[in-house]
Amino acid sequence: MGRHSCCYKQRLRKGLWSPEEDAKLLSYITKYGHGCWSSVAKLAGLQRCGKSCRLRWINYLRPDLKRGPFCQQEEDLIVELHSGLGNRWSQIAARLPGRTDNEIKNFWNSCIKKKLRQRGIDPTTHKPLAKTLTENDNEAAKNLQFAPVKSNEDKLLVQSHEVSSKPSDFAGYLSFQQPSLSASHDSCTGSPLGFNFSAIAPSSCSLETLTSSISTLTTFPSTIPAFPTPPAQVKSSISLPSESSCLTSTSNGAFSYGDSSAPFSWDCGNFDRQRQGQVHPVVEDSKWSEYPQLPCLTGSPFQAFNDIKHEPVNFQTFGFPQPCFQHMQ
DNA sequence: AATTTGCGCAACCGCGCTCGG
DNA sequence: TCCGAGCGCGGTTGCGCAAAT
Numbered sequence A: 001m002g003r004h005s006c007c008y009k010q011r012l013r014k015g016l017w018s019p020e021e022d023a024k025l026l027s028y029i030t031k032y033g034h035g036c037w038s039s040v041a042k043l044a045g046l047q048r049c050g051k052s053c054r055l056r057w058i059n060y061l062r063p064d065l066k067r068g069p070f071c072q073q074e075e076d077l078i079v080e081l082h083s084g085l086g087n088r089w090s091q092i093a094a095r096l097p098g099r100t101d102n103e104i105k106n107f108w109n110s111c112i113k114k115k116l117r118q119r120g121i122d123p124t125t126h127k128p129l130a131k132t133l134t135e136n137d138n139e140a141a142k143n144l145q146f147a148p149v150k151s152n153e154d155k156l157l158v159q160s161h162e163v164s165s166k167p168s169d170f171a172g173y174l175s176f177q178q179p180s181l182s183a184s185h186d187s188c189t190g191s192p193l194g195f196n197f198s199a200i201a202p203s204s205c206s207l208e209t210l211t212s213s214i215s216t217l218t219t220f221p222s223t224i225p226a227f228p229t230p231p232a233q234v235k236s237s238i239s240l241p242s243e244s245s246c247l248t249s250t251s252n253g254a255f256s257y258g259d260s261s262a263p264f265s266w267d268c269g270n271f272d273r274q275r276q277g278q279v280h281p282v283v284e285d286s287k288w289s290e291y292p293q294l295p296c297l298t299g300s301p302f303q304a305f306n307d308i309k310h311e312p313v314n315f316q317t318f319g320f321p322q323p324c325f326q327h328m329q
Numbered sequence B: 001a002a003t004t005t006g007c008g009c010a011a012c013c014g015c016g017c018t019c020g021g
Numbered sequence C: 001t002c003c004g005a006g007c008g009c010g011g012t013t014g015c016g017c018a019a020a021t
Helices: A005-010 A019-032 A037-043 A050-061 A072-085 A089-094 A101-118 A137-142 A167-176 A207-215 A285-290 A301-308
Strands: A159-163 A182-185 A192-196 A198-202
Touching (some): A019 A050, A037 A050, A050 A101, A072 A089, A089 A101
Parallel strands (some): A159 A198
Antiparallel strands (some): A182 A192
């Protein structure tokens, strides 16, 4: 813990607050409110800088603080919000009454990060850890990713990753596991955009098995928020990740509304942290030829993978509600 | 029993923004 | 328009305690 330069100049106290200091600050703010923090310090008779007083009040003395350990519901909400907002702790805290940004940040860094990693999820991207992205094609094939996601009948889930296990495990895993889905939201409107789900596929599992296993997973849990009603007319869209990010990104099958000229668009997900939660621009029909196109991936995932595995291309889009497949390497 | 290591959390740092003079 | 003070936020530090050695 360092000390503010103003504290040096004015020989102000640093470090932990004593109960007496807390009492002074609490008593003063309860009576008069805080107003200008630099004057609070003086008027309350504290040898502290205003900044320190503000922090102490916000993180500890405020009467509406909840305290105590985070419950599972709060933890889930933090993960969900973080997937859309990133490290914007103050915005996340605004959605958790009684919790401070500092508290949430500490909880994230000390607990949640670790838990996510244990589950094979990258805490930064909220996507499966991409440990095999640089390995050879055979290895990449085991990590084939299935992007979308949702059919007209509110069915179908997403995607695979790898793990070493018996082929038979995979079918069982998908069939019996109630997946922990996380919803992604539009950061502007707050409306749900899509869902992330990762299932673990054994490395020895054939892609045919994998495909059939996915098809057995057909029901959304009832807790998933309502999906936005798609408009009558749907327009395909494409968004462009940066050249570097496209090599390491994963897909979550997010839906997004386009701008006013495009009633609805859908893409294969978020490509890097900067773009997460943003509404991607809709590409005009006439501009499509300017972008790298993949083969139409309406066949099996296996075929799709074979078609695109050597292409350093971003992704493929389809009109809602067609599923598509994506692969990164 | 003494020492080391790891972890959680409170508090500080430093940057960028806003606002008033 | 410029400048400085104040504020808010995300990142970082280091204290204190418990577990491990």
